[in-house]
Amino acid sequence: MQTIIWDHPVRLGVAGERSINGPQDALQYLNEMPQGGWFFERARNRCREALERGEALGLSRKAFIGAAIESSFPMLDDDIQA
Structure with missing residues (x-):
């Protein structure tokens, strides 16, 4: 199984x-x-859809960022913009 990665990682933590x-x-x-x-x-x-179909990677990343913000996890600002 091929590993699917985003163009830019999301870096969590201060x-x-x-x-x-x-x-x-x-x-x-x-x-x-x-x-x-x-x-x-x-x-x-x-994220499940991205893994199953290998598409809409950008949407999975944005959705993950939304979940991190919703949960108040610290995230580097440049990751939000990418």
């Missing part, structure tokens, strides 16, 4: 100490998070 490189990493991280709201569910669904 200093970006945890790097989320793609939908598989994102799903693993979401499983560690407390259950969230709408963005959490959207991120899980988008």
Whole structure:
């Protein structure tokens, strides 16, 4: 199985100490998070779709960023813009 990664990782933590490189990493991280709201569910669904179909990678990344913001996890600002 080929590893699917995003063009730019999402770096979480005050200093970006945890790097989320793609939908598989994102799903693993979401499983560690407390259950969230709408963005959490959207991120899980988008990441699963990206892994199953290999498409809409940008949407899965944006959905994961939304879930991280919704859960108030610190994230490097440049990752939000990319």
